[in-house]
Amino acid sequence: MSTPPLPEYRVKLPKDLVAGLAHCASALPDWQLTDGLLSAATMTAYRQAMADLPHVPEFAATCDQLLNAPDGDGFAVLELAELLDATGIQYDARVITALLSLIARPLRAFDRWPLWKPLGTNLAKDPMRATGAGYNPMHLDIVNSTWPPDYSALLCVRPDPKGRGHSLVSQVRRAVDRLSYVDAELLTHPKYEDGDFYELTGVGEEWKPFPIIDGHSPLGGFVRFTAKMLADADPDDPYTKAARALERELISGQRRFPLGRGDLLIVNQHLSCHGREALGDGQEDVPEDERRLLLQIFLRREEALS
Numbered sequence: 001m002s003t004p005p006l007p008e009y010r011v012k013l014p015k016d017l018v019a020g021l022a023h024c025a026s027a028l029p030d031w032q033l034t035d036g037l038l039s040a041a042t043m044t045a046y047r048q049a050m051a052d053l054p055h056v057p058e059f060a061a062t063c064d065q066l067l068n069a070p071d072g073d074g075f076a077v078l079e080l081a082e083l084l085d086a087t088g089i090q091y092d093a094r095v096i097t098a099l100l101s102l103i104a105r106p107l108r109a110f111d112r113w114p115l116w117k118p119l120g121t122n123l124a125k126d127p128m129r130a131t132g133a134g135y136n137p138m139h140l141d142i143v144n145s146t147w148p149p150d151y152s153a154l155l156c157v158r159p160d161p162k163g164r165g166h167s168l169v170s171q172v173r174r175a176v177d178r179l180s181y182v183d184a185e186l187l188t189h190p191k192y193e194d195g196d197f198y199e200l201t202g203v204g205e206e207w208k209p210f211p212i213i214d215g216h217s218p219l220g221g222f223v224r225f226t227a228k229m230l231a232d233a234d235p236d237d238p239y240t241k242a243a244r245a246l247e248r249e250l251i252s253g254q255r256r257f258p259l260g261r262g263d264l265l266i267v268n269q270h271l272s273c274h275g276r277e278a279l280g281d282g283q284e285d286v287p288e289d290e291r292r293l294l295l296q297i298f299l300r301r302e303e304a305l306s
């Protein structure tokens with residue numbers, strides 16, 4: 001029986017690239033950060049270490065096409081389980097950081113967290129938050145900033161043992177195009193606020209209140225949407241209604257898929273929102289160190305830094 005084709009958004013690394021990365025992994029230097037970004041010296045060292053590996057240009061081109069085509073879905077899932085096995089690493093994500101440096105510049109936006117921020121499952125947290133166990137509705141990461149990260153990425157270290165918590169991604173530009181003129185116009189007004197803004201680097205200034213549609217080109221601006229900000233909003237307010245209309249369109253167009261161990265989801269935040277379905281019932285029966293664990297990292301486009 002032949003195996004079914006991979007969904008078009010999944011990227012499997014060729015075996016000789018995995019072998020090459022595993023071979024060079026131990027020689028990769030520790031990373032250094034400058035203003036939250038992977039330093040220029042680290043970028044150069046990582047790229048040089050991978051320069052002669054097979055299939056590197058094709059890998060970078062495939063990721064570029066999946067992530068950045070303006071009419072594309074704006075996301076990719078890299079299958080890295082074999083790479084994790086081959087390098088014998090679980091939490092030291094250096095070789096994966098090097099791989100990401102082929103796509104864009106790794107960014108640690110949260111001053112108090114490491115470059116790869118662990119997102120475990122905490123039953124005491126608000127269920128809709130990243131480390132909660134409930135439905136995490138459609139949103140952009142660091143939405144209330146003048147310069148949200150260009151890409152948001154999640155590496156699955158341990159899937160939900162209860163088999164749920166599917167990822168959700170939706171192309172936000174298409175969703176906007178399906179709105180009525182009146183709703184789309186309302187979303188251009190600075191009438192929206194979301195949470196706190198502190199101890200952040202590399203994402204500009206706080207924007208409060210912000211417009212959802214900023215009027216810039218698809219790859220230059222953002223559709224600053226998060227359904228989380230609507231939980232406490234007046235449901236009869238026309239601005240809330242317009243944002244709910246956008247959420248409905250996002251849900252109608254969303255893609256839904258599980259992340260397995262070693263899967264790395266990358267979302268281009270200029271083009272797509274993301275979310276997560278609720279984890280499986282009975283999380284209280286799972287020890288905390290066996291619950292779902294993701295590592296989050298952000299990326300900044302190199303062109304945006306020059």
Ligand SMILES: [Fe+2]
Pocket residue numbers: 130139140141152274
């Ligand atoms: Fe998120």
